[in-house]
Each structure stands twice: as structure tokens, then as C-alpha cells.
Amino acid sequence: MNQAETPAIRIAGMTVRYGRRVAVDTASLEVPRGSVYALLGRNGAGKSSLVRCALGQQRASSGHAEILGEDSWKHRTRLMERIGVVAEEADAPPEMKVRQLADFCGALYSRWDGKAFDTRLSRFGISKDPRYGDLSKGQKKQVSLALALAASPDLIVLDDPTLGLDVVARKSLFEEVIADLADRGTTVFLTTHDLAGVESIADRVAIMDGGRIVLDEELETLKGRFRRIRSAAQPVALEAASFRTALVRRWGTGTEAVVSNYDDLTFERLRSSATIQSAEVSAMSLEEIFIAVAGEGAKS
Amino acid sequence: MTHVLTIARRDLAERASIFVAAAVLAVLPFVITLVPGMPQFPSTDVITTAGGLISVGFTLGLALVLGVTMIGRDLTEKRMSFYFSKPLSAQAIWFGKLGAALVSLALCFTVIFVPSYLAGTTSWHKSWNVELPVAFAIIATAALVMLLFGHFFGTMFRSKSPLVALDVVLIVAAGFALVGIIRPLLTGFAVDLTTRVAFILGGAMLLILLSGGAWQLAKGRADRRQNHIELSRFVWISMAIVLAIGGAFTAWVVHVTPGDLQSLEVSQPDQGTWSFLSGKAKHRMDYNALFAYDLATGEHLRIDGVRSWFSSGFSHDGKMLAYVKLPGQLYLLPLSPGAKPQDLQVTLGRGAQYVFSDDGTRIAVVDSDGIVTAYEIASKRALVSAKMPNTLRTARRLFFASPDVVRLYVESPQYGSIKASDYLVEIYELDVRTRALAHTGSYRTVTKDFGMTVSPDGARALVVERDEKSVSRAFIIDARTAQVIAPVPSADLMHTVLFADGSVGILTKDAAEQWTLTVHPLDGAERRIPIAKIARLYFARELKGGTVVLAGWKDKKSTMFVVDYAHGSVLRSEPDLRSPGFGYQQWYDADPRRVVTDADQPFAAWGDAKSLYAWQPLTGAKRKMLEF
Numbered sequence: 001m002n003q004a005e006t007p008a009i010r011i012a013g014m015t016v017r018y019g020r021r022v023a024v025d026t027a028s029l030e031v032p033r034g035s036v037y038a039l040l041g042r043n044g045a046g047k048s049s050l051v052r053c054a055l056g057q058q059r060a061s062s063g064h065a066e067i068l069g070e071d072s073w074k075h076r077t078r079l080m081e082r083i084g085v086v087a088e089e090a091d092a093p094p095e096m097k098v099r100q101l102a103d104f105c106g107a108l109y110s111r112w113d114g115k116a117f118d119t120r121l122s123r124f125g126i127s128k129d130p131r132y133g134d135l136s137k138g139q140k141k142q143v144s145l146a147l148a149l150a151a152s153p154d155l156i157v158l159d160d161p162t163l164g165l166d167v168v169a170r171k172s173l174f175e176e177v178i179a180d181l182a183d184r185g186t187t188v189f190l191t192t193h194d195l196a197g198v199e200s201i202a203d204r205v206a207i208m209d210g211g212r213i214v215l216d217e218e219l220e221t222l223k224g225r226f227r228r229i230r231s232a233a234q235p236v237a238l239e240a241a242s243f244r245t246a247l248v249r250r251w252g253t254g255t256e257a258v259v260s261n262y263d264d265l266t267f268e269r270l271r272s273s274a275t276i277q278s279a280e281v282s283a284m285s286l287e288e289i290f291i292a293v294a295g296e297g298a299k300s
Numbered sequence: 301m302t303h304v305l306t307i308a309r310r311d312l313a314e315r316a317s318i319f320v321a322a323a324v325l326a327v328l329p330f331v332i333t334l335v336p337g338m339p340q341f342p343s344t345d346v347i348t349t350a351g352g353l354i355s356v357g358f359t360l361g362l363a364l365v366l367g368v369t370m371i372g373r374d375l376t377e378k379r380m381s382f383y384f385s386k387p388l389s390a391q392a393i394w395f396g397k398l399g400a401a402l403v404s405l406a407l408c409f410t411v412i413f414v415p416s417y418l419a420g421t422t423s424w425h426k427s428w429n430v431e432l433p434v435a436f437a438i439i440a441t442a443a444l445v446m447l448l449f450g451h452f453f454g455t456m457f458r459s460k461s462p463l464v465a466l467d468v469v470l471i472v473a474a475g476f477a478l479v480g481i482i483r484p485l486l487t488g489f490a491v492d493l494t495t496r497v498a499f500i501l502g503g504a505m506l507l508i509l510l511s512g513g514a515w516q517l518a519k520g521r522a523d524r525r526q527n528h529i530e531l532s533r534f535v536w537i538s539m540a541i542v543l544a545i546g547g548a549f550t551a552w553v554v555h556v557t558p559g560d561l562q563s564l565e566v567s568q569p570d571q572g573t574w575s576f577l578s579g580k581a582k583h584r585m586d587y588n589a590l591f592a593y594d595l596a597t598g599e600h601l602r603i604d605g606v607r608s609w610f611s612s613g614f615s616h617d618g619k620m621l622a623y624v625k626l627p628g629q630l631y632l633l634p635l636s637p638g639a640k641p642q643d644l645q646v647t648l649g650r651g652a653q654y655v656f657s658d659d660g661t662r663i664a665v666v667d668s669d670g671i672v673t674a675y676e677i678a679s680k681r682a683l684v685s686a687k688m689p690n691t692l693r694t695a696r697r698l699f700f701a702s703p704d705v706v707r708l709y710v711e712s713p714q715y716g717s718i719k720a721s722d723y724l725v726e727i728y729e730l731d732v733r734t735r736a737l738a739h740t741g742s743y744r745t746v747t748k749d750f751g752m753t754v755s756p757d758g759a760r761a762l763v764v765e766r767d768e769k770s771v772s773r774a775f776i777i778d779a780r781t782a783q784v785i786a787p788v789p790s791a792d793l794m795h796t797v798l799f800a801d802g803s804v805g806i807l808t809k810d811a812a813e814q815w816t817l818t819v820h821p822l823d824g825a826e827r828r829i830p831i832a833k834i835a836r837l838y839f840a841r842e843l844k845g846g847t848v849v850l851a852g853w854k855d856k857k858s859t860m861f862v863v864d865y866a867h868g869s870v871l872r873s874e875p876d877l878r879s880p881g882f883g884y885q886q887w888y889d890a891d892p893r894r895v896v897t898d899a900d901q902p903f904a905a906w907g908d909a910k911s912l913y914a915w916q917p918l919t920g921a922k923r924k925m926l927e928f
Binding site for chain 2: 052055056057058059076077078079080081083085087089091092093095096100104105107108109
């Protein structure tokens with residue numbers, strides 16, 4: 001496998017335990033180079049633990065993580081030269097001024113682009129004088145993002161980057177920054193709750209639930225195979241027609257079901273049958289798919 | 301290295317407020333001189349004293365705070381990921397932060413200390429009485445200890461992990477192990493060795509904590525609990541190795557054998573084959589090894605916690621050894637292979653003397669307060685105790701005149717300024733049955749330079765006095781009442797002896813270095829026995845049956861002579877053999893009675909080639925026991 005074929009991130013059978021609690025349960029995933037990969041999951045699903053282990057900041061109980069073809073635990077120091085990281089919680093020293101943070105990071109990266117940092121910071125409207133600890137939550141994220149990007153990384157890892165950002169900043173992050181990075185071939189791996197924002201830019205998504213990766217595929221394929229079907233019939237009819245239901249609930253006097261292997265031909269055959277004539281089908285947003293897969297009523 | 305400096309620079313920049321605080325504190329010693337009441341002291345003394353206290357106190361306090369926070373705070377506040385998401389190695393993070401902490405401490409100390417020091421250099425040296433480099437070394441070491449221990453305990457307790465309980469248990473265990481390593485060396489009076497071992501162990505501990513920080517970050521990284529686990533794992537495994545090596549070293553030191561001794565002191569009892577050996581052993585620096593050693597078989601019993609044979613004593617039959625352990629516990633060791641010492645539960649004060657009864661069933665002790673007590677060994681019970689009236693007299697000797705009577709000779713002090721009327725020997729008897737202390741006699745001497753020795757049966761005593769003009773005179777006196785029986789010729793103490801048959805032996809040397817032993821019986825003509833031409837000659841030991849062993853030297857060569865003083869002949873001379881003890885012990889031992897040994901008892905003697913021999917004076921048989 002040449003370098004271009006090597007995934008940017010490869011996680012194999014990773015388990016993370018905190019005492020008896022299993023935070024990540026034999027998770028495996030691959031992030032193709034140049035892609036925008038979104039890892040979705042509810043709070044406590046294990047996303048941040050998986051990210052920390054993938055970045056070599058924390059040792060997994062078992063399993064293996066590679067970044068850019070190298071073991072991320074063993075070669076973390078070297079790898080971090082090529083990776084930009086925005087942590088879930090603001091982790092820069094609060095006493096440091098933004099300027100000092102830039103100087104500090106500038107001394108660590110060989111590909112540091114101070115000009116790009118200054119440009120991005122002024123686009124965010126943040127001065128270099130205040131202390132990091134005095135910035136708002138959103139500003140902290142933006143400074144962290146500017147620092148991460150100024151290192152000219154091959155891979156950028158964003159752990160819930162929109163947390164605390166206002167609508168405008170959130171939109172700017174997804175539509176300008178990440179889209180721009182993707183256009184330049186930088187691999188983007190992010191975890192987020194902002195499904196609407198990520199839907200327009202992600203190439204691939206994975207959903208974590210209860211520590212397990214329950215779904216991992218191209219976003220277009222995913223959206224293509226998930227449909228909402230509302231009908232007066234009972235869901236057994238759908239299952240009899242070989243549809244797998246991810247979510248089933250009452251809808252008026254009938255049933256609303258989310259199927260995860262939708263295809264038009266099967267559905268038309270079903271609708272033409274006597275059992276389910278009044279069914280209507282609709283496409284689903286990523287958020288709706290997420291709720292169907294990882295929400296309260298999701299089938300395990 | 302660049303990254304280490306980058307981290308250190310960052311941490312230092314964060315501590316600007318600490319340096320400001322140090323600068324404010326630097327002014328404080330000067331402000332204190334303005335406090336009402338202070339003018340009574342010289343202002344330079346106040347400034348240097350306060351400056352010293354504040355600089356040391358602030359530095360050590362800051363060291364503890366920095367130790368607890370430099371890594372622990374970032375871990376607790378989940379900010380360590382900031383460093384680990386950068387191309388920074390764990391070593392760079394640790395040594396950068398540690399370096400910044402050390403520089404901060406040095407800077408703060410300097411900022412506070414230097415102005416007060418410069419304000420009164422002479423006064424500082426007077427107040428603190430320590431050289432500057434020594435003071436700096438002590439403060440730097442103390443600060444490093446506070447910093448590293450602060451880090452260790454900070455990491456431990458900040459993790460809020462149940463593992464803390466295990467750490468506490470291991471800290472206690474390590475404490476016990478340290479005591480187990482150090483104590484046996486201290487009880488061997490190995491001050492230099494103990495100091496060196498303590499320095500090595502302390503240095504190793506600091507090195508472990510120093511390396512532990514780098515290890516913890518390399519393995520635990522941004523995970524708070526994992527940091528604690530990794531630090532504990534590293535520290536305790538390393539400590540176990542260091543303590544095991546320390547323990548093995550101590551075990552090796554204390555399991556010295558008589559064959560390892562390089563210098564040797566020997567004390568041999570009146571009877572029996574056991575002797576008391578003490579000395580320094582190979583590669584063990586100043587560790588003092590002591591043994592009860594059987595000259596007949598070479599068997600030995602190791603004795604702990606005793607500095608030298610000076611405080612030891614054998615029972616009259618030579619089957620038991622008593623010795624004193626600090627702070628004054630009296631122990632009894634039956635002299636047989638595998639025997640264990642017994643604590644007699646008797647504590648001897650400073651200057652106390654003790655003797656066994658001839659049958660070995662009792663011990664009498666007299667302390668420096670003049671309290672005499674007789675104990676029964678089997679029951680460890682005090683049988684009788686009494687206080688002698690004249691406590692000024694400190695030189696005391698005693699023996700069991702019978703199993704129930706302890707006789708005491710309370711002599712004028714050997715040293716110090718006393719009146720001529722105090723040149724006195726008071727004699728007391730303490731009766732175990734009647735529990736009464738009776739004064740039985742006193743002997744007034746002409747000088748404090750005198751000696752007294754008692755015949756083996758306790759009936760008579762020989763007193764030798766030397767006046768201010770160095771003229772010696774001697775008397776045979778009744779050992780109980782001090783009544784003078786007869787004047788006898790005398791020489792100095794080293795060359796005068798009371799023989800078992802009651803006669804007095806005197807060694808004299810003529811101008812041609814010819815030594816002669818003159819025997820003066822109480823009734824009858826004197827006998828002159830020519831010994832040898834030799835530089836020096838002393839009494840070594842008397843054997844039962846009228847034989848005496850003499851030790852001589854000439855040109856660093858020693859020779860032993862066996863003389864039949866009863867019949868007036870030299871039986872044997874043994875070149876290259878040296879006595880470990882001399883006749884002068886008769887004048888100063890706790891038991892004032894003359895030592896008369898069984899004729900067939902082996903005699904511990906040194907060969908000139910650094911060997912210890914078991915020598916049979918009557919037959920001349922000589923067996924090499926030890927080389928040292």
C-alpha cells in the first residue's frame with residue numbers, strides 16, 4: 001500500500017475502559033486521505049475517548065491506532081508535526097496571551113505559518129492581546145483552530161469544534177474553513193453534534209453509540225439507503241418485504257418507520273401489494289438518520 | 301533541547317507574579333528594622349536573620365507548591381492535552397517544566413537573599429554560622445526534595461484514585477525498609493558508612509522521582525489517573541530495586557565473619573575458650589563488627605549494637621558473655637553455637653560497672669550515682685539495691701566476695717582537682733540476705749596516682765602508690781578491712797603484680813636492657829629470675845600452678861615468655877607472638893581481682909604477620925585461627 005492509499009487514520013479493535021466502564025468497545029474505522037470524516041454520537045458515546053487514543057494522548061486498553069501510516073502511540077511526537085488538533089475543551093494555558101500562544105506554537109512547528117494565523121485571527125475578529133483565559137468559549141475555539149491550522153497540517157482533528165460557537169461562526173467554520181481545507185486535500189476528522197453543519201461537507205460519517213461504531217459509510221450512500229415510510233399498515237409488512245427497520249413508531253392510526261436498506265423497486269412492489277397501499281416515503285436528513293440510529297427509540 | 305527551553309520559557313513567563321512577590325519580600329527584612337522594639341538589635345543582624353529566614357522559607361514553600369502544581373494542575377484541569385497535541389516529547393515537557401521550576405526557585409531565592417546578604421556580609425556569617433556554598437547546597441537539595449516530593453504526592457492525591465491507599469501502604473513499607481537498611485549499620489556504629497548509604501539511597505530516591513516524572517508523562521500522557529498509575533509503578537518498582545540492593549548491601553555488611561576483619565581487638569576472659577573479637581572488616585568502612593569467638597573451634601557468634609569490648613564482661617567460668625547495647629541495655633549471651641542473646645532488662649547508666657558472681661547466677665551493677673544493685677539472672681529480678689553515701693567518688697570496682705555479698709571499692713577520682721584528704725579507697729559490702737550495705741574499711745593513699753588489685757580469693761589486696769616525686773611504694777592490705785598487712789617492694793603499675801600465691805612480682809630492667817623478674821614472697825627470700833635482653837616487657841597473664849606469661853618487644857618484634865615464677869625458671873620463649881592484653885587491666889577492670897587462668901586454656905595471641913593464634917603457653921602448641 002503506497003502512502004496515498006494509506007488511510008489518514010486507521011483504528012482497529014480499539015477498546016477503552018475506565019475501571020469497569022467500557023467507553024469505547026472494539027471500535028474500528030478508517031479515514032481516507034483527503035476526506036472530511038465526521039464521527040457522530042451522543043454525549044458519552046465515547047467519541048472523545050476514541051479521539052484522544054487515536055491521537056496518542058491516552059493509551060487504549062486494547063486495539064491499535066495509526067495516523068498517516070504510523071502507530072500514533074509510538075510516534076506521537078513526530079506525527080504531531082503534521083497534525084492540527086482542536087480539543088473538545090479549551091486546553092491552552094489560560095494565563096497565556098494569544099500572541100504568546102502563537103509564539104509558543106511557532107517555535108514547535110517547522111511548517112508554522114504565522115501570517116496565516118494572523119489572517120485567520122483577524123477574520124475571526126480576535127485581537128492577539130487578551131489572555132486566552134479571558135476569551136469567550138467560542139473565541140477560544142477559534143484561536144485553537146487558528147493555531148491548529150497555522151501548523152499547515154496534513155490532517156486536522158476537530159473534537160466538537162462548534163461547541164460554544166454562534167450560528168455565524170459555526171457556519172463560517174464548516175463552509176469556509178473546513179470546505180477550504182478539504183479542497184486543498186487536507187484530511188479532516190471531526191466529531192460534532194452539529195449534524196446540519198456537517199451534512200454539507202462530510203464525505204463519510206460514522207455514528208458511535210454506547211462505545212460502539214454502529215454505522216460507518218459514505219454520506220451519500222447512507223442518505224440513499226435510509227428512508228422514512230409512513231403507512232397505515234403494521235411494520236411487519238415492511239419486514240416481510242425485506243426492509244430493515246431502524247426506528248418504528250406510531251403515526252396517527254398508522255406507523256412511521258425508518259428503513260435502512262431502502263430501494264425504490266422493493267418499495268414500489270410493496271406499495272402495489274394489497275397490504276400497504278397508502279404508504280408514502282420521504283428522504284431523511286443526516287440528523288434524522290442519526291436520531292433513528294442513535295436516538296432513544298433506535299433499535300439496537 | 302530546544303523544546304525543553306520552549307516549555308521552560310513558557311512556564312517562566314507564567315510566573316511573573318511570583319517574582320514580583322519575591323521582590324516585595326526582599327524589602328521586608330529592611331522594613332522589619334523599623335518595627336518598634338527592633339532597634340535594640342543591630343540592624344544588620346535583623347536584616348540578615350530575617351533575610352535568611354524569608355528566603356529559605358519562601359523558596360521551600362514555593363518548591364512544594366510548584367511540585368504539586370507544575371504537572372498536577374494541568375492534568376487535573378485537563379490541559380495536558382495542549383502539550384500532547386504538539387510535537388513535544390514527554391521528556392521535553394517534564395524537563396522543561398522541571399527546569400522552569402528550578403530556575404524560578406533559584407531566582408526567587410536570589411532576589412530575596414542577595415540584598416539582605418549584601419547589607420551585612422559579616423553579620424550574615426555570624427548569624428548563620430555556615431559557609432555560603434554549604435548553605436546553598438543544603439537549600440538547593442531541600443528545595444529539590446520538596447519539589448519532587450510535592451510532585452509525587454500531588455500526582456498521587458490529585459488522581460483521586462483508590463490506588464492512593466496502596467501508595468500509602470507502600471510508603472509505610474518503604475519507611476520500614478529504610479529503617480531496616482540503616483539501623484543495622486548504625487548499631488554497628490558505622491557513621492561514615494551509614495552517611496554514605498543514606499546519601500546514596502537519598503540520591504537514588506531523588507533520581508527515581510526525577511526520572512519518574514518523565515516516565516509518567518511518557519506512559520500516562522494526558523490521562524490523570526494513568527499518570528498516577530505510571531508514576532506509582534515506576535517509583536515503587538525502582539524503589540523496590542534500590543531498597544533490595546540496599547538491603548542486600550546491609551545484609552552483606554552485617555554478615556561479616558571474623559575472617560573478614562582487618563583490624564582486631566581481643567578480650568579474653570579468665571576462663572573458657574571464648575574470646576570477644578571486635579574490629580573493622582574489608583570494604584565495610586567504619587562498620588564495627590563484634591563476635592564472641594571460640595579459640596578452640598573457631599565458632600563465632602555475631603553481636604549487634606555494641607561498639608567495643610570495653611563494655612563487655614565474661615562470667616567467671618567463661619560460659620556467658622554480658623554486653624551493653626545503646627542506650628544501656630544489658631544483654632547476656634550464653635557462649636554456645638546458635639545461642640541467642642537475652643535482654644536482662646537492666647539499663648545501665650553512663651559510667652556504670654557490672655560483674656558476674658563466680659557461679660554465674662547473679663550480676664551486680666553500680667552506677668555513677670553510687671547505686672549498687674544485685675540481680676538474679678534467671679528471674680531477671682533485682683535482689684537488693686542500696687545507695688552508697690559518698691557519690692563524689694566516681695571510680696568504682698566491685699566483685700562478689702561470696703554468692704551473697706558484693707564488695708565495692710570506691711576510689712578517689714583518677715582525674716580532676718581534689719584535696720589530698722580525698723585520696724581514699726572506701727570499702728563497702730552489700731549483703732543480699734540482710735539487704736544491708738556495710739562500710740568495712742578505708743584506705744588513705746598519699747596520692748591519687750595509685751592502683752589496687754585484689755587476690756583471686758578476694759582476701760588480700762596489693763596497693764601501689766606513686767608520690768609527686770615519682771617514688772613508688774606498695775602494701776599488702778586486707779581486702780575487706782584495708783588493714784595494712786605488710787609493706788612490699790614496688791615498681792610502677794605496669795611492672796608490679798600480685799601473684800595468686802600471695803607473693804609480689806616485679807619486673808626491672810638494668811642499664812644493659814636485661815630484664816629480671818623478682819618474686820617477693822610474704823615470708824621467705826626473694827627469687828630473681830633473669831628473663832631476656834629486650835626493650836620492653838610487661839605482665840600478660842598468670843596461669844594456675846605458678847606460671848606467668850610475659851610480653852616483650854624489641855625493634856617492633858614481639859616475644860612471649862613463659863616463666864615458672866614458683867621455681868624460678870623461664871620455661872619457654874615464643875618469638876613473633878604478641879599478647880592482646882597486658883597486666884595493667886588488673887588495675888582498672890570492674891572486677892579488681894587478679895586474673896589467674898587454667899593452665900590448659902588456649903591463649904589468644906597475635907602473630908607479627910597479622911594472624912590470631914590459639915596458643916598453649918605450657919606446651920607451646922600454636923594454631924593459626926584468623927588472618928587479618
